[in-house]
Amino acid sequence: MKETAATPEVPFIRITGLRKTFGTQKTLQGVDLTIKHGETLVLIGPSGEGKSVLLKHIIGLLHPDEGRVELDGVDLCSLNERKLVKFRRRMGYLFQNAALFDSLTVAENVAFPLKEAGVTDRSDIDQQVHEALELVELVEHKNKMPINLSGGMRKRVGIARAIICRPECVLYDEPTAGLDPIVTDVIDQMIIRLQKRFRVTSIVITHDMSSVFKIADRVAMLKNGVISFLGTPDELRQSPNPDIQNFIGGHSGLRA
Numbered sequence: 693m694k695e696t697a698a699t700p701e702v703p704f705i706r707i708t709g710l711r712k713t714f715g716t717q718k719t720l721q722g723v724d725l726t727i728k729h730g731e732t733l734v735l736i737g738p739s740g741e742g743k744s745v746l747l748k749h750i751i752g753l754l755h756p757d758e759g760r761v762e763l764d765g766v767d768l769c770s771l772n773e774r775k776l777v778k779f780r781r782r783m784g785y786l787f788q789n790a791a792l793f794d795s796l797t798v799a800e801n802v803a804f805p806l807k808e809a810g811v812t813d814r815s816d817i818d819q820q821v822h823e824a825l826e827l828v829e830l831v832e833h834k835n836k837m838p839i840n841l842s843g844g845m846r847k848r849v850g851i852a853r854a855i856i857c858r859p860e861c862v863l864y865d866e867p868t869a870g871l872d873p874i875v876t877d878v879i880d881q882m883i884i885r886l887q888k889r890f891r892v893t894s895i896v897i898t899h900d901m902s903s904v905f906k907i908a909d910r911v912a913m914l915k916n917g918v919i920s921f922l923g924t925p926d927e928l929r930q931s932p933n934p935d936i937q938n939f940i941g942g943h944s945g946l947r948a
């Protein structure tokens with residue numbers, strides 16, 4: 693019988709040697725990271741280390757000084773703007789502050805990416821908006837303006853908008869920042885729900901350690917411009933590295 697070699701799993705996203713400097717500030721200094729299809733990778737690390745900058749490279753909003761970001765084996769830097777826009781449609785992005793359009797209703801905000809993608813059929817749009825709002829349990833709020841929503845509801849609208857085009861991957865930049873523990877759990881459960889229901893690959897930046905242990909398949913820590921830890925939540929918990937233990941425990945080393 694003929695033997696077949698096992699095919700190594702092709703990562704969905706492969707980041708190699710990524711470097712980015714702003715002025716004199718070296719932000720990313722050689723980031724290597726692979727993200728598997730369907731996994732939830734949580735990115736942690738001190739403020740200002742470049743987590744959002746890394747996310748923006750993954751959707752091609754920023755270009756690296758050196759290194760590559762490959763999506764399904766395609767180097768994003770090799771794509772012209774038209775092809776990049778097409779690639780970006782495979783991604784959903786929840787911005788740090790949800791970034792809703794204040795002059796549009798909830799439903800219009802959620803519909804926005806569909807219209808950008810060229811969908812014009814009114815009933816098709818209504819149906820897809822309804823489904824997306826159902827997922828985040830906001831159907832009854834569809835005619836409200838963003839100003840009349842709580843912080844948690846705004847984030848949920850942002851999630852509905854991020855997933856309306858059924859992306860293969862959703863990037864969440866601090867989805868639970870500024871929310872109370874119960875609303876944080878609601879958002880965490882929605883991230884888990886989307887991952888389970890659609891097998892989306894998720895990359896989540898958070899400072900909330902309870903969220904990390906609830907949603908992560910793997911955790912990556914960005915520190916000093918590189919990935920200083922990569923492993924499962926259990927491996928993170930058991931890491932002997934004092935830097936990691938201080939970060940998890942929220943110990944600054946300062947004494948009052």
Ligand SMILES: Nc1ncnc2c1ncn2[C@@H]1O[C@H](COP(=O)(O)OP(=O)(O)OP(=O)(O)O)[C@@H](O)[C@H]1O
Binds near residue numbers: 739742744745
């Ligand atoms: N477009 C830009 N031009 C110049 N500097 C930038 C730009 N984008 C980010 N930076 C700088 O890069 C550094 C990293 O920023 P980034 O927002 O990625 O940090 P972060 O790890 O996500 O922080 P936080 O956890 O506080 O959100 C910051 O000092 C920021 O000012």
